[in-house]
Amino acid sequence: MRPPTRGALLTSIASDDALVRVNAPQTFWRGFVPAVRDVWAFRELLLNLVRKELKVRYKNSVLGFAWSLARPMFLLAIYYIVFDKILKAGIPHFAFYLFSGLLAWDLFGSTLSAATLSIVGNAGLISKVYFPREILPLAAVGAGLFNFALQLLVLLASLLAFRYDFFGPNLLLLVPALITLVVFMTAWSLFLAAANVYLRDVQHLLEVFLLFWFWMNPIVYPIQFVLKHKETFAGIKITTIYFLNPMVDVIVNFQRAVYKHLYVKGQTTLYTGTYGSYLARLGGVFVVSVVMLWLAQRFFARAQGNFAQEL
Amino acid sequence: MAVVIRVSDVSKEFKLHHDKSLKERIINLRRTETIEPFWALKHVGFELEQSHTLGLIGANGSGKSTLLKLIGGILTPTHGYVERRGRIAALLELGAGFHSDLTGRENVFMNASILGLTRKQTEAYFDAIVDFSGIEQFIDNQVKYYSSGMYVRLAFAVAVHVEPEILLVDEVLAVGDEPFQRKCMEKIKGFQREGRTIIFVTHGLDTVRQLCDRVIMLEKGEVLVDGKPTEALRAFRERYAPEVDADEEGDIRGTRQIEIVEMRFTDGDGQPKERFEPGDRLGFDVVLDPHEPIDDPVVGVAIYNHLDTLMYGTNTMLRNVDLGRVDHRKRVRFDFGQVPMVEGQYFVTVAVHNRDETVQYHWLERQLSFKVFSPTAEPGVIHFETTIEVADA
Numbered sequence: 001m002r003p004p005t006r007g008a009l010l011t012s013i014a015s016d017d018a019l020v021r022v023n024a025p026q027t028f029w030r031g032f033v034p035a036v037r038d039v040w041a042f043r044e045l046l047l048n049l050v051r052k053e054l055k056v057r058y059k060n061s062v063l064g065f066a067w068s069l070a071r072p073m074f075l076l077a078i079y080y081i082v083f084d085k086i087l088k089a090g091i092p093h094f095a096f097y098l099f100s101g102l103l104a105w106d107l108f109g110s111t112l113s114a115a116t117l118s119i120v121g122n123a124g125l126i127s128k129v130y131f132p133r134e135i136l137p138l139a140a141v142g143a144g145l146f147n148f149a150l151q152l153l154v155l156l157a158s159l160l161a162f163r164y165d166f167f168g169p170n171l172l173l174l175v176p177a178l179i180t181l182v183v184f185m186t187a188w189s190l191f192l193a194a195a196n197v198y199l200r201d202v203q204h205l206l207e208v209f210l211l212f213w214f215w216m217n218p219i220v221y222p223i224q225f226v227l228k229h230k231e232t233f234a235g236i237k238i239t240t241i242y243f244l245n246p247m248v249d250v251i252v253n254f255q256r257a258v259y260k261h262l263y264v265k266g267q268t269t270l271y272t273g274t275y276g277s278y279l280a281r282l283g284g285v286f287v288v289s290v291v292m293l294w295l296a297q298r299f300f301a302r303a304q305g306n307f308a309q310e311l
Numbered sequence: 312m313a314v315v316i317r318v319s320d321v322s323k324e325f326k327l328h329h330d331k332s333l334k335e336r337i338i339n340l341r342r343t344e345t346i347e348p349f350w351a352l353k354h355v356g357f358e359l360e361q362s363h364t365l366g367l368i369g370a371n372g373s374g375k376s377t378l379l380k381l382i383g384g385i386l387t388p389t390h391g392y393v394e395r396r397g398r399i400a401a402l403l404e405l406g407a408g409f410h411s412d413l414t415g416r417e418n419v420f421m422n423a424s425i426l427g428l429t430r431k432q433t434e435a436y437f438d439a440i441v442d443f444s445g446i447e448q449f450i451d452n453q454v455k456y457y458s459s460g461m462y463v464r465l466a467f468a469v470a471v472h473v474e475p476e477i478l479l480v481d482e483v484l485a486v487g488d489e490p491f492q493r494k495c496m497e498k499i500k501g502f503q504r505e506g507r508t509i510i511f512v513t514h515g516l517d518t519v520r521q522l523c524d525r526v527i528m529l530e531k532g533e534v535l536v537d538g539k540p541t542e543a544l545r546a547f548r549e550r551y552a553p554e555v556d557a558d559e560e561g562d563i564r565g566t567r568q569i570e571i572v573e574m575r576f577t578d579g580d581g582q583p584k585e586r587f588e589p590g591d592r593l594g595f596d597v598v599l600d601p602h603e604p605i606d607d608p609v610v611g612v613a614i615y616n617h618l619d620t621l622m623y624g625t626n627t628m629l630r631n632v633d634l635g636r637v638d639h640r641k642r643v644r645f646d647f648g649q650v651p652m653v654e655g656q657y658f659v660t661v662a663v664h665n666r667d668e669t670v671q672y673h674w675l676e677r678q679l680s681f682k683v684f685s686p687t688a689e690p691g692v693i694h695f696e697t698t699i700e701v702a703d704a
Contacts, residue, residue, distance in 0.1 A: 019317055019394035022382070022392070022395055041427070044428070048424045055417070125408050129407050130383050130399075130401060308380065
């Protein structure tokens, strides 16, 4: 719809090529690369936002940063006492098993929750200053990664302290697993952050959905519990449906990277493929994640033009 | 000079009452279609050349801030487009992005990076920024402990040190105490000398007159006037004058032992007149009606400008005029001689009181105004009868 016209334009417009159009519309196919370039130009802001997130969290507390380490440490201690000492779970070193999967999930879940609120929570900035809006969900990813690094540190330190043998080529799986996870959750972060601007239900929906999604992953239970099911659902094997969840592949990779007990009392705990099969699965997820990231960015780019007025 | 900003036939639509949650959307399913589109801007077009300073004026809701946001890239136009050249800094709100839990130092770096500076550049400017803000001793305190004055000073200091080629300013100059305001003004003038392009949104018509060389007046999203500051300011005053004819907050008080029953501006000879040019003769008539005989009342007149600055005040006592015993209606006629003021609207307070002002009989605060229109541009507050001669020397 065009606004009602009254009279002619007051100023004639001459042509001049050197001017750059502000917020030029982008076609669906192009625009990803310029957006990446834009974000790169504002990398300083991205760093500062991540720094701010972390600083503000422990501002005015005596121990400050130490709390970031204390939380996963206590968590691990509790798992150890509850599952390995009191409940005596059938899986040896259950605390490590649980923690290795939880590590990946925690990064995913907490980042998504933070990213979803990142645009809405920074309404003041969005409506007053221009900068590539992708920066805000990306800062959530950055802050998540920092906390992940600390948790990983705690895990590795306790593995060493308990003389748990975890060295080996398996550790290398951490790298592709983490990269895949970062791409996957960045895609979700961009999508959810933009969607939440238009529909605030997204943040609540996500909360509920993450709870459900958590149990769809072999974190608390070993994956073999699922793999031994032979039932079908609508003609498709239940295990096939289970593996449609990309997070399953990411999490088993994390577990395989640090947890070595493949077989316990003749039963398998982890997914029993070769490293090759692990990587192949992960590769598939990676490709899907890259496509998702591209789609999410395109969606974000479309949506962001109206952020300032929707907030 | 090269064009640095071009606004091409820009229109911006806002949809009001947008429902934000699924529930609201379902409940309002039928009503959503009745939402009226609101056009904040309609077919606005202009181009601005380098090193010019443009003022955007207009009543509240006329679309000036929206236009600024479109130029800044914060909003995207519904139709039309904006083009620009060069690094831009938008001061739409001072301290946007300041976080109260971070220290002043941390916030400087944060804010500078929002405006697109790298850490290195910020470090290079850091001392200048702190120096400009004048809050060195508090720079490592969290900004939540800052006074609002300190807060905006720091924010402004960051913003002006970003060295933008285009500066967008939205009503942020009226911050801090007077020395700081002067400093800001000087910085802005420095920007102008350096050939930077500035766009102001302001209600302060004085700022416009002082700084701008071009003014666009918007009304209901359309460009009403685009031209020299004098033209636009005149249009603005003519347009919105009725709204400020009398000051509603102006006080009326007094014992009413003597009442002012009539008052008006005149041409000095008793003929009513409300519009003057600088240099015109200005007179003021007051008619007093005593309810009881009063000895030696004093009649005073004070003239204020729109900023409530007292321009001139006098009364019968100061001019050694004795009214004697007032027991029937009297007309007091002031003749101020030539109008020595530049274009603007002036408000008048009239009062009748006793000689030592312990009893106020009737006090009318800012109940009347007159306007002065300059035929030529006259920056400043007072009018001189200037003539200029040029001769070989």
